[in-house]
Amino acid sequence: MARTGRRPGRQDTREAILSAARSAFAENGFDGASIRQIAGAAGVDPALVHHYFGTKDQLFVAAMDFPLDPAKILPQVAAGGIDGMGERLVRMFLTIWDGPAGAAGVALVRSAVRSDLAARLLREFLTTQVLRRALDHLDVDPSEVPTRGNLIGSQLIGLAMMRYVIKLEPLASAAPEAVVAAVGPNIQRYLDQPLKLF
Amino acid sequence: MARTGRRPGRQDTREAILSAARSAFAENGFDGASIRQIAGAAGVDPALVHHYFGTKDQLFVAAMDFPLDPAKILPQVAAGGIDGMGERLVRMFLTIWDGPAGAAGVALVRSAVRSDLAARLLREFLTTQVLRRALDHLDVDPSEVPTRGNLIGSQLIGLAMMRYVIKLEPLASAAPEAVVAAVGPNIQRYLDQPLKLF
Known part of the structure; x- marks a missing residue:
């Protein structure tokens, strides 16, 4: 103890x-x-x-004072398979950011944007803790995980910027399920459609 | 003179x-x-x-020290109609950010994230200079412009964060046309598919 x-x-x-x-x-x-x-x-x-x-x-x-532990979240999002995973991921993301952990998320984005060291830290975190772990849960070619992870991350971090940092309307006040319906299919395409960044 | x-x-x-x-x-x-x-x-x-x-x-x-003048950019992106506009928008966005104006873009994101006042300024700018102007060039229901603009903005600002601020690989070093092919169709969905945020 x-x-x-x-x-x-x-x-x-x-x-x-x-x-x-x-x-x-x-x-x-x-x-x-x-x-x-x-x-x-x-x-x-x-x-x-x-x-x-x-x-x-x-x-x-x-x-990192990361608002969530990827080791706990990723299995939940992955449960149920690839179908609908885009919507589940956005729903989970909004539940966390709309909740008390959202402030820590905003602080994390702020520090990553403010300093190169913090950006390097976040980059390292996303690579080793989020993308690598996603490998265990996603039924995709391992060589595609970085590409899909980058693109999904780009949409999610942009969603956080617009909704929680810049607070642009109507996105800032939209009901979570409306955001899930709007953004989920775009995440889904990054999950299961052919993509190539390199 | x-x-x-x-x-x-x-x-x-x-x-x-x-x-x-x-x-x-x-x-x-x-x-x-x-x-x-x-x-x-x-x-x-x-x-x-x-x-x-x-x-x-x-x-x-x-x-704003905005890296581009929306009044000049939007007509170029809109020329050619809605078909392929998603890819044209991403291509234009990358051309600007990969060029000398990219540093001003990073500075703008940094200040918007750092201070609420700068965030309010950017929000006001996006609303009045980008979204309103887009109305003149997009053949969509005016009531849908804020929703589509917010969602497009969320993907583009997230792309800028990942590629130019956090510099996550492979997105940071990917060839522009690979990014256009990967992200363009998602922007296109935000342009021409049914969406509702409120």
């Missing part, structure tokens, strides 16, 4: 680890970064990093 | 007008802002504003 609030400076230690993780993932990429290196930079034992945050993947999710 | 570089402080005057224009358009909206009010805030004669910048629309384009 994790101790709760009893260890003095625990919050500082957690922050130091998260900060070291962000630097390491941005500078060396997810694969190049190690728990050992991150622990060293934070001045703690690697075992403590595992104790607080679990696996390297889980540490990355925590370091 | 405009005098060039002879009037002392001309650059300052231009900047003062642009700054006053940005405030006025963000606070009162495009329709609520007037050249007279902007000139007053900048401490110059309204005639000077017209002399430097032309119409209120042209002043807005200058104040």
Whole structure:
């Protein structure tokens, strides 16, 4: 069991680890970064990093303050197969952004746009935590996953920009199901139609 | 003929007008802002504003440092009718962003994401300069223009985010025509298929 609030400076230690993780993932990429290196930079034992945050993947999710854990979301969206997956993905996306996690999403977009380091971090996150994992759930040629993932991401991040950041009407106030019906089929095309970016 | 570089402080005057224009358009909206009010805030004669910048629309384009003038671009994209317009729009968009104006585009997205005032300004710009103008060129029900414009904008701004800001591969390095083929049909659906956001 994790101790709760009893260890003095625990919050500082957690922050130091998260900060070291962000630097390491941005500078060396997810694969190049190690728990050992991150622990060293934070001045703690690697075992403590595992104790607080679990696996390297889980540490990355925590370091990003990502509004959702792709490891939990992707299986839900994928359940039911490729048919209708576009609409399910948009519905899930809106449920998260319309909810309390939406603020974290806006903050994430803001920081990615503000700094190259944060952009590199988000890029690394999308590649290793979202696209790679999607491989396990999508019945598509693995070589097509980056292309489909990029295009789906472009529509979803643009939807977030318009609805939650720039707040253009009528998109900002549209009922979620109206957005699902409007955008879902476009995501679906990115999922199951022939596409080639390279 | 405009005098060039002879009037002392001309650059300052231009900047003062642009700054006053940005405030006025963000606070009162495009329709609520007037050249007279902007000139007053900048401490110059309204005639000077017209002399430097032309119409209120042209002043807005200058104040946004928008990488293109919608009044010039939209007719080109619309020429040839609705068929293939999705691909033409993506091709035009990439030509601009891949060119020297791309940096201004990235700066615009950055500022809109950074500040609510800049977001309001961009929203007002898209509404009055892009969507309204699109009405003149698109053969669609005027009541549908905001919905279609929002959705098209969501895909294009997301494409810009992925390709030019976050720089996710393979989208960041993909040949323009590959992006046109991948994204164009999705824009086309937003142009000519039944859609309803409200």
